[in-house]
Amino acid sequence: MLTQDKEQDKTQIDWKPIIKKFIAVLGEKGVVKRREELLTYECDGLTSYRQTPPVAVLPRTTEQVAEVVKICNQYSVPFIARGSGTGLSGGALPSEDSVLIVTSLMRQILKIDLENQRAIVQPGVINSWVTQAVSGAGFYYAPDPSSQIICSIGGNIAENSGGVHCLKYGVTTNHVLGLKLVLPDGSIVDVGGQIPEMPGYDLTGVFVGSEGTLGIATEITLKILKSAESICVLLADFTSVEAAAASVSDIISAGIIPGGMEMMDNVSINAVEDVVATNCYPRDATAILLVEIDGLEVEVAENKQRVAEICLKNGARNITSAADPETRLKLWKGRKAAFAAAGHISPDYYVQDGVIPRTQLPYVLNEIEAISQKYGYQIANVFHAGDGNLHPLILFDNSIPGELEKVEEAGGEILKLCVKVGGSISGEHGIGADKKCYMPDMFSDTDLETMQWVRQVFNPQGLANPGKIFPTPRTCGEAAKATHQQFSGVERF
Amino acid sequence: MLTQDKEQDKTQIDWKPIIKKFIAVLGEKGVVKRREELLTYECDGLTSYRQTPPVAVLPRTTEQVAEVVKICNQYSVPFIARGSGTGLSGGALPSEDSVLIVTSLMRQILKIDLENQRAIVQPGVINSWVTQAVSGAGFYYAPDPSSQIICSIGGNIAENSGGVHCLKYGVTTNHVLGLKLVLPDGSIVDVGGQIPEMPGYDLTGVFVGSEGTLGIATEITLKILKSAESICVLLADFTSVEAAAASVSDIISAGIIPGGMEMMDNVSINAVEDVVATNCYPRDATAILLVEIDGLEVEVAENKQRVAEICLKNGARNITSAADPETRLKLWKGRKAAFAAAGHISPDYYVQDGVIPRTQLPYVLNEIEAISQKYGYQIANVFHAGDGNLHPLILFDNSIPGELEKVEEAGGEILKLCVKVGGSISGEHGIGADKKCYMPDMFSDTDLETMQWVRQVFNPQGLANPGKIFPTPRTCGEAAKATHQQFSGVERF
Structure with missing residues (x-):
C-alpha cells in the first residue's frame, strides 16, 4: 500500500535535540532558528501562501546535506529543499513541521570542461552565473527563466524550468547530464553521468522536475552550448x-x-x-x-x-x-x-502557467477573454508562443476580501481550458503547492498512482517535500478525494 | 525487499490451458506454438545467444496485449516483448519459460498531425515508415538506426535507439512525447502526452530505454521534424x-x-x-x-x-x-x-557499442589497437565520432571452438576502457542479455539498487523481460555476486 505523506502531530516535535544535532554538523551559523530570521523563508515566489518554518539549515557540502537528511529520518521530521525561493508554484513553501534545507551556501562551480562542453555546479549556483563563467570562451547555459539573475540551478532542476529560449534549445531536463543526489533516507547516489546517453533507467530524467519530492541534488552536471555567431x-x-x-x-x-x-x-x-x-x-x-x-x-x-x-x-x-x-x-x-509592469498597473497580479498545442492559440485566447469578462478581471497575456506556453496575468486587488479565491478560481478555469484542448496545467513553473488540485484534471487515477509508486521508491517515509505535486484530500477537496480514497484502500501491485 | 526475477521450474509449466486462453483472445492465427515456426524467434540481432520460446503471440491491439499480460500474470509466467528482432544486445532473447509477445501485427500509423508535428503509431510500425508517411509534406522522423528499414518503433523505444543523425537531433527519447503502456500487471496507463513538457514525474523518459522490463508500449506519440532545405x-x-x-x-x-x-x-x-x-x-x-x-x-x-x-x-x-x-x-x-562488409571479409564479427568523451578518441583508438594485438583479432572501427559512440567490429571465426568467449573477453576490455575514460558501456544498442555483467563496472551497488527499486514499482512479480539489464549471479559470476547478495539481504527502505 502507498504510504501517506508524513503528517506529524506538530505540537509533539521537540526541536531542541534535532537543532543540537544540526549545529553539530553545520555549526551555529549553519542553523537558522530565530523567528525573525526564519521569516525570510516563509514563502517562495508564490506569495499568496506563507508559513514560517520551525528551523532552516544551510549546508555547504553533499555530506552535510546527507547528515541533515539522516537526522530528519532519525526524528521522522519532513524536510523541504529551497534554492533562491523564486519558484512560482510554492514548491519550496515550508510547513510548520518541516526542516527547510536552504542551498544558498552551496554556490561553487566545481568544474568547467569547455572541451566536452559541460560544467559541474552545486545547487545554489545562480542560473546566470553559469553563462557568466563560460561566456568569455564563447559558451552559454541555455535555459533562461525570467528570474535567471537570482534563481538557483537546484531550483531549476526541481521545477524543470524553461525560459524564452526553450523553444529551440529545450527546458532544463535537456541540459542536465548527471546528478549527485541525497535520497530521502540520506544515502548518496549518482544518476546519469558525464555523457548524454547512459544505459539503465533514465533516473536523471525522473528527478528533474520532481520538485524536491525524490531527494536533493547536490552536484549537477550541465551541458553548455557554443554561443551563436x-x-x-x-x-x-x-x-x-x-x-x-x-x-x-x-x-x-x-x-x-x-x-x-x-x-x-x-x-x-x-x-x-x-x-x-x-x-x-x-x-x-x-x-x-x-x-x-x-x-x-x-x-x-x-x-x-x-x-x-x-x-x-x-x-x-x-x-x-x-x-x-x-x-x-x-x-x-x-x-x-x-x-513587473503588471505589478505597477494593478495592486496585485496572479501569474498562471499553462500549455496548449500551438494551433489552439486563437481559440484559447478568445476563451481567456471570456473568462476575463465573466470574472470581471483584466487579464494580460504574455507568453512563449512558439511552444504554446501561456502566462496569463490576472490583475486584481488582494486587499479586497475574497478576491484571491475568485482569482484562483478564474486561474483554475484557464488551466481546465488548457487541458481541454490537449495541453498541460504547467509549462515551466511546476505544480508545487499551488496546482496539485488540478492534477486529476490532467491525469487518470492510475497515471497518478503510478507516479506515486515511483515517489514511494525514493521517498518511502514521505519525508521529502510532503504535500507537493500530488493532490491531498485536506487541501484539494472533492477533486482529490477520489484519488485519496484509492491510495488509502487499494494495493495495486 | 527487492523480489528476484521470476524463475519458474520450467518442467512444471503446463502450457496447454495458457495457450487455450491466448487463442480465446487472439484466435488460432494469433498464437504460434509449432516448434518450427517458433525457430524464427530464437534470437534477435545478437545471434550468439539462442533460445526457442515455448509460445509466441501476435496481438493487434492494446487491449489484446493487456489480456495476454493478464493471462501471464494469472499463471505466473514471464513474458518478453519483441519488435522486428534486430536488437544487438539480446534484449528480445527468449527464455524457455517465457511467452514471447511479438508486435509485428501492430503496424498501424494511427494518427498524423502535421500542424503540431507529431504522429501516433503502434509499436510494430517500422522506423522508416514514419518518415515515408510524412515525407511528402516535407517532414521526417529523426532517429535513424542502421536497421531503420526493418527495425520497429517499439524496439527503438525499448533500446532508446540512436543513429547517424543523433549527434544533432538526439536519440529516441528526445523524439517521444507520450506512450500508452501495458504495465506488467496488465493495467493500461498513459504517460507523457501530446506536448513536450508535462508536469509530474517524467515516466516517459524512464520507460524509453527500459528494454521491456517495465511493460509494453502499445501506442507511441512521436515528434516529426521539418526536412532541411x-x-x-x-x-x-x-x-x-x-x-x-x-x-x-x-x-x-x-x-x-x-x-x-x-x-x-x-x-x-x-x-x-x-x-x-x-x-x-x-x-x-x-x-x-x-x-x-x-x-x-x-x-x-x-x-x-x-x-x-x-x-x-x-x-x-x-x-x-x-x-x-x-x-x-x-x-x-x-x-x-x-x-555487412565486415561479414564479408571475415567469417564472423562481433559489434561492440561503447561511448567515450569525444576528447578521448585518439587515446581510446590506440588502446583498442593494443587490445587487437593482445588478442590477435583484427578490429575495424566505425563510429559516430561526433558523440563519441564507438562501434568496434572484432573480426573472428566462430567455427573455431573457444573463439567467441575470447572475443567477448576482448569486447569486455573495450567496454571497461570506455568506462575508465568516463564513458558508457552502451551508446545505442542497450544492455539486454549481452552486457548486464558490465553494469557493475559503470554503476555502484546503490545506483543499481535504485534502478531495481524503480523496476520493482512497475514490475513487482519480475514477469516483464526477466534476466535483462541487471546482473544476475547465475550468468554474471563474480562481478554480479556482490550486487545480488546486497539485493537479497538488505531492505533499503
Whole structure:
C-alpha cells in the first residue's frame, strides 16, 4: 500500500535535540532558528501562501546535506529543499513541521570542461552565473527563466524550468547530464553521468522536475552550448490575435526554429509602455510578436527575411528588427518587464502557467477573454508562443476580501481550458503547492498512482517535500478525494 | 525487499490451458506454438545467444496485449516483448519459460498531425515508415538506426535507439512525447502526452530505454521534424587518427553541429572498398571523416566551407563533397555497408557499442589497437565520432571452438576502457542479455539498487523481460555476486 505523506502531530516535535544535532554538523551559523530570521523563508515566489518554518539549515557540502537528511529520518521530521525561493508554484513553501534545507551556501562551480562542453555546479549556483563563467570562451547555459539573475540551478532542476529560449534549445531536463543526489533516507547516489546517453533507467530524467519530492541534488552536471555567431530580434505588430498566431504556426511550419518567439497582447503592451516606456511597442496593436533568430550570420539574414515575409503575409502592420546588442535589448525590454509592469498597473497580479498545442492559440485566447469578462478581471497575456506556453496575468486587488479565491478560481478555469484542448496545467513553473488540485484534471487515477509508486521508491517515509505535486484530500477537496480514497484502500501491485 | 526475477521450474509449466486462453483472445492465427515456426524467434540481432520460446503471440491491439499480460500474470509466467528482432544486445532473447509477445501485427500509423508535428503509431510500425508517411509534406522522423528499414518503433523505444543523425537531433527519447503502456500487471496507463513538457514525474523518459522490463508500449506519440532545405556531405581523409579526431573536436568547438559525423579507420575503409567498391574512400587513409551538414542553403554553404577549412588545417589530404542526393548516397554507401562488409571479409564479427568523451578518441583508438594485438583479432572501427559512440567490429571465426568467449573477453576490455575514460558501456544498442555483467563496472551497488527499486514499482512479480539489464549471479559470476547478495539481504527502505 502507498504510504501517506508524513503528517506529524506538530505540537509533539521537540526541536531542541534535532537543532543540537544540526549545529553539530553545520555549526551555529549553519542553523537558522530565530523567528525573525526564519521569516525570510516563509514563502517562495508564490506569495499568496506563507508559513514560517520551525528551523532552516544551510549546508555547504553533499555530506552535510546527507547528515541533515539522516537526522530528519532519525526524528521522522519532513524536510523541504529551497534554492533562491523564486519558484512560482510554492514548491519550496515550508510547513510548520518541516526542516527547510536552504542551498544558498552551496554556490561553487566545481568544474568547467569547455572541451566536452559541460560544467559541474552545486545547487545554489545562480542560473546566470553559469553563462557568466563560460561566456568569455564563447559558451552559454541555455535555459533562461525570467528570474535567471537570482534563481538557483537546484531550483531549476526541481521545477524543470524553461525560459524564452526553450523553444529551440529545450527546458532544463535537456541540459542536465548527471546528478549527485541525497535520497530521502540520506544515502548518496549518482544518476546519469558525464555523457548524454547512459544505459539503465533514465533516473536523471525522473528527478528533474520532481520538485524536491525524490531527494536533493547536490552536484549537477550541465551541458553548455557554443554561443551563436549572430542574433537578430524582430518585432511584428498585428491587429488581430489570429494573425499573430497564424504567423507563429507558419514560421514553425516553414522549418524555422527561432531562438525565442514571444507574444504579448494589448493589455500587456500598454502595461509595459506605461511602466518602462520602450517606445517600441505600438499601443494600438492587438498583439505583438517578438522573434529572436540565432545562428550563422548568413542563416540569420535569410531567416530574418523569411520571418518578416511570413508576418507581413499574415497581416503584420510593421516589422522592426535589431541585430546589435543594444537595440535587441531595447526590443526585449518590455517583454522582460511584463510581470513587473503588471505589478505597477494593478495592486496585485496572479501569474498562471499553462500549455496548449500551438494551433489552439486563437481559440484559447478568445476563451481567456471570456473568462476575463465573466470574472470581471483584466487579464494580460504574455507568453512563449512558439511552444504554446501561456502566462496569463490576472490583475486584481488582494486587499479586497475574497478576491484571491475568485482569482484562483478564474486561474483554475484557464488551466481546465488548457487541458481541454490537449495541453498541460504547467509549462515551466511546476505544480508545487499551488496546482496539485488540478492534477486529476490532467491525469487518470492510475497515471497518478503510478507516479506515486515511483515517489514511494525514493521517498518511502514521505519525508521529502510532503504535500507537493500530488493532490491531498485536506487541501484539494472533492477533486482529490477520489484519488485519496484509492491510495488509502487499494494495493495495486 | 527487492523480489528476484521470476524463475519458474520450467518442467512444471503446463502450457496447454495458457495457450487455450491466448487463442480465446487472439484466435488460432494469433498464437504460434509449432516448434518450427517458433525457430524464427530464437534470437534477435545478437545471434550468439539462442533460445526457442515455448509460445509466441501476435496481438493487434492494446487491449489484446493487456489480456495476454493478464493471462501471464494469472499463471505466473514471464513474458518478453519483441519488435522486428534486430536488437544487438539480446534484449528480445527468449527464455524457455517465457511467452514471447511479438508486435509485428501492430503496424498501424494511427494518427498524423502535421500542424503540431507529431504522429501516433503502434509499436510494430517500422522506423522508416514514419518518415515515408510524412515525407511528402516535407517532414521526417529523426532517429535513424542502421536497421531503420526493418527495425520497429517499439524496439527503438525499448533500446532508446540512436543513429547517424543523433549527434544533432538526439536519440529516441528526445523524439517521444507520450506512450500508452501495458504495465506488467496488465493495467493500461498513459504517460507523457501530446506536448513536450508535462508536469509530474517524467515516466516517459524512464520507460524509453527500459528494454521491456517495465511493460509494453502499445501506442507511441512521436515528434516529426521539418526536412532541411539543403544537405551536403563532406568526406575528408587523414593519415592519422589524431588528425581526424582533432578535426571532430574543432568542428564542434566552432559551434557547428553536423547532422552526422562518422569516422572509419583503415580496416573498415578497406573492408567496404573490397565489398561495395565505393571508389570514394582512399585505401591508404588511416581514417576518414564523413560530415553531413544540413540547414538553409546559405548555412550549409558556409558550414561546408568552415568544416573543410578545419579538416585541412588538421592535415586532411583531400576533401570531397556532395550536395545532390545521388552523390551523397554514394559517399554514405561505404559507411552504411560497413557492418555487412565486415561479414564479408571475415567469417564472423562481433559489434561492440561503447561511448567515450569525444576528447578521448585518439587515446581510446590506440588502446583498442593494443587490445587487437593482445588478442590477435583484427578490429575495424566505425563510429559516430561526433558523440563519441564507438562501434568496434572484432573480426573472428566462430567455427573455431573457444573463439567467441575470447572475443567477448576482448569486447569486455573495450567496454571497461570506455568506462575508465568516463564513458558508457552502451551508446545505442542497450544492455539486454549481452552486457548486464558490465553494469557493475559503470554503476555502484546503490545506483543499481535504485534502478531495481524503480523496476520493482512497475514490475513487482519480475514477469516483464526477466534476466535483462541487471546482473544476475547465475550468468554474471563474480562481478554480479556482490550486487545480488546486497539485493537479497538488505531492505533499503
